[in-house]
Amino acid sequence: MKEADLEGKKVAILLTDGFEEVELTKPRQALDEAGAETYLIAPHSGSIKGWNHTEWGDEYEVDKVLDEADPEDYDNLMLPGGVMNPDKLRTNKEAVNFARSFIERGEPIAAICHGPQLLIETGELEGMKMTSAPQIQTDLKNAGAKWVDKEVVVDQGLTTSRGPDDMSAFNSKMIEEFGEGVHEELAEKAK
DSSP: OOGGGGTTOEEEEEOOTTEETHHHHHHHHHHHHTTOEEEEEESSSSEEEEEETTEEEEEEEOSEEGGGOOGGGOSEEEEOOOSHHHHHHTTOHHHHHHHHHHHHHTOOEEEETTTHHHHHTTTOOTTOEEOOOGGGHHHHHHTTOEEOOOSEEEETTEEEEOSGGGHHHHHHHHHHHHHHOOOHHHHHHTO
16 A cells, blocks of 8 residues: 555544554554544543553543534544443444444445444444454344454445454555545445
């Protein structure tokens, strides 16, 4: 990938305390190296704390508070996983509406590990081919998604992956899909 692949693209990274740290740091690094501008968006101001496998990790400064963030200011959405992070976000109406806006506009989304849990709440996964951490496959199937056990799956601009072991494939496909821009078929499906 050339560094300019995502030049001028603004990527919203929606998360809260308890995200799996490597699922933020590695994709964000890949996006930055591809020329994107990345923004951490969280339900609260200040900093958010990562989870590093079995213990609390580092803190990261929030760029924009969710209730002040306009999803239309961003070209793409990236959702890190972790167990706590998506579980908290899926009960936050503003977070669900923020994510739904990307689907409705056909803007590419990337979600890794448990990250797709937030997308379940949008009600827009019917018929979508996806993967995730195996622990949430039943949730995705119940939401109408076609779950498969692969390192990375792309459907209509939605890139999903199982977890940190699949990071290289996830990052590569995420950058490719984000570079392609709007996927009209995703927006049409949401109408």
